[in-house]
Amino acid sequence: MEHNPKLVSSEVAALWGAFMQNSMSYCTLSHFSKVNEDADITPIIQHALNNCKFVIKEVTKIFDKENHALPIGFTKDDVNLEAGRLYSDLFGLRYIKYMAATGTAAAAAFLEVLARNDVRELFSKTSQMFMQLYNDACDLLLKKGAFIRSPTIPPMEKAEYLQDDSFLSGLIGRHRPLTVVEMAHISKNTETNSIGRTFIAGFSQTAQLPEVRKYMERGTEIAAKHETVFRDILVKDGVPLPSSWDSTISQSIDAPFSDKLMMFHTDSLNVIGVAGYGGAIGASLRKDLGGHYTRLIAEIIQYAEDGAKLMIKHRWLEQPPQNVDREALRNRST
Known part of the structure; x- marks a missing residue:
């Protein structure tokens, strides 16, 4: 028999959060795209915009199929593309690198609690897409000599076990x-x-x-x-x-x-x-x-x-999907 499971709470949480984050990022990146003057960065910004657009589209598709209300999220009303530059082009590139790393980690972390095949496929692909974006951003930062590295230390001469708890x-x-x-x-x-x-x-x-x-x-x-x-x-x-x-x-x-x-x-x-x-x-x-x-x-x-x-x-905070309040329903019927 064909099995068509409903979305479970962890899947709704993952999809809802992905929609919110990517609709916000799409608006942010749209501003970066409008003011960017560095031709090297243009493809990276477009790559990031396409990633966000893909996630928004796929989440919408799944929620519509399940008759699940779509989040309000963020729209063109939340970004003014006529506003002038606020941050430098290089900062925009670094922002993309940082958020791509965060998006990769978030998508990978959610995979552990996802059961439905279509949701797992979405987050697997999302993780791969943002990992590629991260690598592309890193490569460009390295090319520009602008990648900020962690501190260096001398090479370790030999491996050994701890001798006492003073290490703590x-x-x-x-x-x-x-x-x-x-x-x-x-x-x-x-x-x-x-x-x-x-x-x-x-x-x-x-x-x-x-x-x-x-x-x-x-x-x-x-x-x-x-x-x-x-x-x-x-x-x-x-x-x-x-x-x-x-x-x-x-x-x-x-x-x-x-x-x-x-x-x-x-x-x-x-x-x-x-x-x-x-x-x-x-x-x-x-x-x-x-x-x-x-x-x-x-x-x-x-x-x-x-x-x-x-x-x-100011009524800016959307309420995440939550369980039915049974007590409120009981009180309403009495």
Whole structure:
């Protein structure tokens, strides 16, 4: 017998999130496409736009087939293509590289909880598409000499086992040198805060509502502080600091994006930040690093909660699909 299973909750979550993220990214990339003047970057931007368009189309197809309501997401009303340049072309390329890596990881992570063949095929293809986009962006950044590498260390002379638990270090006092795994996470989280700081600084400059501008200013300060924390760890360990991201922002005050899109994008960066810190905690054996990450996660969560309240206030936050409230139905029938 032919089996036609309905979408399960994890599949709805994956599809709903993919639609939201890609409709937002499509608007963002449309602005980059309009202002871009670097001919080398043009094909990369078009590649990224095509990826987003593909995901939106396929999710729409599946939801329509299941009579499932499509998210509102983001549309042409959330991007002003007549607005002038806000970020440099090189920053746009770095943004694509960063978001392609995030999209690849998210699609791959969801595969574990997907059962239906069509949904698995979509996310398998999505992961491959964004991985190719990431590699193309990396190749171009390397060609331009603009790829920001992690710190280097001398080659290890021999492999050996640990002799005692002093390797774990304490929260205070002298700490043993960073491992390459810990350095990798510090570099990744520094990059996350650097791109977030630049992006949100542009948002604070062009947001329409004063309370949104104030929220973005606060986010810029938080990202700068977190970036400083990570750089200080590397400095104290005598590790060469990686180059800074291109943080060039124009003087334009014309908003390319709606306040709704900017708030959602900031929330997405918050989610990526918390996930990055969480992964770093599990991979960091030095206790002082765990202390830093735990403290910084709490700050991001509080910032994200305040952002959610602001979005709810202005009816910008879409409610994700949720289970039926049986108690409410029972009370309604009595």
